[in-house]
Amino acid sequence: MIYAAAGDPSPERCGGESVDLDWERGSNLNLCDEPDDVDAAFDRGEERVGVALIALVYNNPDTDAVLPKVARGLRSPNPETRRQSLLALMHTARLHGRVDAVTLELVRGLLDDRIPISVGSRYEVWGTAAQTVEDLRVFLPSEQLPAWVNEFTA
Template identity: 45%
Template sequence: MDRDETASGELAAGHVDWQDPSTLRWVDKPAQVDAAFDRGEEFVGVAVIALALNYCDPDVVLPIVARALESQDQEVRRQGVVALAHVARLHRTVDRRCLGLLRDCPRGNEADDDLWSFVDHRELPLWLWRHHLGEWLIWLLRTGGVVERPSPATVGRGRTRDRSGGRRRDRTGDAHRSKRMRLE
């Protein structure tokens, strides 16, 4: 190539090489992806997935994911589903527009499962509940609806499960009693 590329796949002039999908994994500017949609770039779906992984504000990313879900190109729609799954996993959120567009996709896709796993169930529509109702009922019957939750003081401090009857130990060896919560 006669142009000088950086390691992140961006050209020295600040433009992305849209002809090489392997360089699109570092896309982190929503304006670049919107412009690629406007130009009808072939690999815009790859850039949507990269944006979902690399951009920190889901309120900015979700409208672009919705644009991918609305695409006439089946591959871009599939990549939009993957991007929505990444947003759900990383940010634990989704918007109503993406949920409405996802409803038209076949069930059992990546986004269905990640939304169910990572987004608060109260925020999810009834059609997604129906899709996961069977596995939820099996879980409920097996566990009796008991979920162990660590106390607020121990959350995020590297606690690991100890075999000493519900006690958790942190890295210093201090034991903490975990709280049990019954689902209603």
């Protein structure tokens, strides 16, 4: 198992027992490894679901289970969650060597997302989407990518 944060994993996780994720403070969201935990967080409208989604990519090698959660994050009404989901997709490509057609099309749509990632921020979602496309070109063979990704220029 790969952990998203440096250092030893939580002793309770090493024992194979599930851990209660701290959604209020976010102190242990780096331990998230269950797709169902991320779905439940989306359903509850958890503010830090994007953090758990990134951890899920690191901690769960099953891309068939993880990519639908990434897609859900890319569709989030919260711009920070969309940004974090873009990061999760980039890490999926880097660590696992694959993405899917659904997430690629969602990224394509986010290239026009001019909403700031947070109130008062000068950074907009499209900037992270553009960087994600560039990262996909680095981490995945061009044959795995649609033509628009291979031809993309920021």
